[in-house]
Amino acid sequence: MFRKQLAAWADGLIFILTLAILVFGLGSYGLYEPHEGHFAGVAREMLLRGDWITPTLNGSPYLNKPPLLYWSIAASYRLLGIHEFAARLPLAFAGWLGVVVVWKWGRELGTPATGRVAALMLATACGWFIFVHQLLLDVFLGSLLLASYYCLWRLTGDKTPRKYQIAFWLLLGLCVLTKGPSMLVFPALAVLGVIATRSPTRVVSALGLPWGILLLLGVTLPWSLAVERENPGFLQYFLFNENLQRIADSRYPPDYDVSKVGGLEYLGISWVWGIPWALTLPQTLAMLWQETQQENTRVRRSHSTALTILAIGFAAPILLFLPLSSRLVYYGLPSVAPLMLLCALWWTQSRRRGDRWGRKFAGITYAALGGLLCVAAVGIPNWLSPQFPEIVSEAVVIALAMGSGCLVGGVLLLKRRPYRGLAAIILGMVVTYGAVTQGFIKFADERSSKTLITTAENRLEETTIWTFEGSRELGAAGAMSFYLDRDGTPISEISSQLSPSNFNDSEFPLGWVRGKPGLAYPIVLVLTDSGDNRIPPAFPGKPPRYQIDRARLQELWQFDRPVVFVTDFLRNPDDITDPLNRNLPENAGEPLMSVGQRYLYGNPAARRLWNLSETMDSDSL
Incomplete structure (x- = not known):
């Protein structure tokens, strides 16, 4: 018993x-983009729209x-x-x-x-x-x-x-x-x-x-x-x-x-x-x-x-x-x-x-891998610092933790202690995954728009029109919409902030789409002609509301309403045919801010808000 x-x-x-x-x-x-923005964004819109049949992302079927x-x-x-x-x-x-x-x-x-x-x-x-x-x-x-x-x-x-x-x-x-x-x-x-x-x-x-x-x-x-x-x-x-x-x-x-x-x-x-x-x-x-x-x-x-x-x-x-x-x-x-x-x-x-020889071979293999990883930990700072300095410490911990676990586990296997060896390897992997998670955190600004969106929102109005250069997958725009307004906004609050001239589609504001009755949420307008490496999907049905071309972007840039433009974070900086200014609106000026490879530009209305926010921050100090 x-x-x-x-x-x-x-x-x-x-x-x-x-x-x-x-x-x-x-x-x-x-959310890492584009893949996590895709799945998390579609699920969010299912709730906001109350539609569990048609998957939508950035306000249109996906x-x-x-x-x-x-x-x-x-x-x-x-x-x-x-x-x-x-x-x-x-x-x-x-x-x-x-x-x-x-x-x-x-x-x-x-x-x-x-x-x-x-x-x-x-x-x-x-x-x-x-x-x-x-x-x-x-x-x-x-x-x-x-x-x-x-x-x-x-x-x-x-x-x-x-x-x-x-x-x-x-x-x-x-x-x-x-x-x-x-x-x-x-x-x-x-x-x-x-x-x-x-x-x-x-x-x-x-x-x-x-x-x-x-x-x-x-x-x-x-x-x-x-x-x-x-x-x-x-x-x-x-x-x-x-x-x-x-x-x-x-x-x-x-x-x-x-x-x-x-x-x-x-x-x-x-x-x-x-x-x-x-x-x-x-x-x-x-x-x-x-x-x-x-x-x-x-x-x-x-x-x-x-x-x-x-x-x-x-x-x-x-x-x-x-x-x-x-x-x-x-x-x-x-x-x-x-x-x-x-x-x-x-x-x-x-x-x-x-299988005596199999066990010995396993012990030697684990011990050898563990020793190599521990030795490699010494050289990791020199190898990674030029390109990924922010994750050097995590990489060293990963090599030492996994290496130590495998080394001890291999020795125990050679001593015919397979379960103790298993425990040593598992302990090393648990520490390794703690460091991997820290690496996800530190690398997030390279692959997530969260920091850029949350920082910029504090300096811009809720009714700001967000535009995006596009990327290899639409999931990047989906993640931006996710962070702009996770839970949706009552339509009455949006309409009270905008004049009738800012409305279209049955009195609905540009840059927003309807959710459940009485609810709306923001979308990100995405360029359709920004390059062959940024081809948008072509699903059956009418064209998505989020699609715009560069001519339409230039028109929006003249609005009295704040408009911002975010560049593609997956751009290859070594590709001379795809420079950073390739799809910028005319008179875009200097970026308002940047996070990793993402650059945020604003039209004159957005710049006034941004500068006013900076002034207010300075006065409060």
């Missing part, structure tokens, strides 16, 4: 610890992603308020779902220790932590895929509980609502892998295909048809431009080039996302090979099926994207959770399997 209570306490402690690791620092820095992450963030906003922590929290819970699944699956495949080790490995894997702290879809998708793999394994066992059939098809529907129908290829490959090792008739019967497909359609079709009805042409645009053409790297506008990597780089970075535990990949692959040589008894058959599913879950996202030029650095993230469970199986069962 006491042993069961102790085990329950240990599991509870691991759940709390892993959740704390994933939640740590979520709200301590501004139809390139399904709604599940948007819905999750919007629900978090409703409970906690509109801020960065609430925006990132659903992703942390999604990452923690993956932790819970590897814990449960590990216990059933190995021992209770296997589940605990798998949970700790996943929570401290490099890619899992980093991308829980950056709003993107791939950790969310990875957890859903892992859960679907687990259900597939359970429903193809000797007994087929109905709940796993239902859960499997529901999870497939959620995968589609997360990143689109093309994501079904991964569970489909897992099903084919099971069919290859088990009776095809038995597997097909266990899947419950006719009603399962109906359940899948029941999850995905209602939103798809509803958004098509509200935005005719959506389905064609989404299926072709955002799925098929994205795969073929012919999407319009082109994908975010800075995130694209070559084939060898993609293999390397996909391995890095599993660091530090991916150092045992050779031993894990050897374990999988040995499993294929085992006698195929009933017990071994279930175990072998699980390893087949996990191997496919690990390999498919890497190998399928490898030959495609559209591969992005984070496309391999769904591989991390299956790999961590496989690594945990090796870690906890290597002694029973008699």
Whole structure:
């Protein structure tokens, strides 16, 4: 009885610890742009507009992603308020779902220790932590895929509980609502892998295909048809431009080039996302090979099926994207959770399997990496200071913490103390991620408009028209709108500050859009002709209200109403064909302020406000 209570306490402690690791620092820095501005901004507008069907960003439909992450963030906003922590929290819970699944699956495949080790490995894997702290879809998708793999394994066992059939098809529907129908290829490959090792008739019967497909359609079709009805042409645009053409790297506008990597780089970075535990990949692959040589008894058959599913879950996202030029650095993230469970199986069962040389090799590998990182920490200030002086101290801490943890862990592995070695590596990674979070904070001014917007708002009127040069993705404008007015403003307050000549679109002010009845929120007007590297999206339907050209910007610059212009923060300063003044209005003058690569310019009305604010600040001193 006491042993069961102790085990329950240990599991509870691991759940709390892993959740704390994933939640740590979520709200301590501004939204990184453009990707976080996109997801956080769409979810905010769902609340402000009261429209949970059509995703909108910067006041107009934004139809390139399904709604599940948007819905999750919007629900978090409703409970906690509109801020960065609430925006990132659903992703942390999604990452923690993956932790819970590897814990449960590990216990059933190995021992209770296997589940605990798998949970700790996943929570401290490099890619899992980093991308829980950056709003993107791939950790969310990875957890859903892992859960679907687990259900597939359970429903193809000797007994087929109905709940796993239902859960499997529901999870497939959620995968589609997360990143689109093309994501079904991964569970489909897992099903084919099971069919290859088990009776095809038995597997097909266990899947419950006719009603399962109906359940899948029941999850995905209602939103798809509803958004098509509200935005005719959506389905064609989404299926072709955002799925098929994205795969073929012919999407319009082109994908975010800075995130694209070559084939060898993609293999390397996909391995890095599993660091530090991916150092045992050779031993894990050897374990999988040995499993294929085992006698195929009933017990071994279930175990072998699980390893087949996990191997496919690990390999498919890497190998399928490898030959495609559209591969992005984070496309391999769904591989991390299956790999961590496989690594945990090796870690906890290597002694029973008699893998003495594998354990020694792991100890040497960890100790060598740890020593290299500790030595590298000495040279980091000289390497990073010229370009990134603000994060030198964090980089040194990362190298020392991860290096020390791996060094001590490697030595303990060599002394046949695998669990103490595991604890040392985990402790080093926890300290490492504290420094990583500090790096996110310090680097935020380079990638977030929060500081610029909040500083400028104190010197400008609420009715100031904000314009933007544009960038590689619209998410940057979405983040600016997010910080201009998170909760919206009553329309009566806006109209009382503006004369009728400033209104259009049924007596509505330029630079604002309607939300729920009685509510409005600001948008950022974005140039459409500012360069080939700033092509705006082209969704079906009428042109967005936020689009303007340079001629219209020049007209606005003559307004008596304050107008400001923000430059592209992703401009390449070495590109002589794209100088800073390329798209500035005439008589823009000197910038009012700058933060990182963002420069803020103002028209004469805005400059008067700015100078008046400076005068008042001086007088108060």
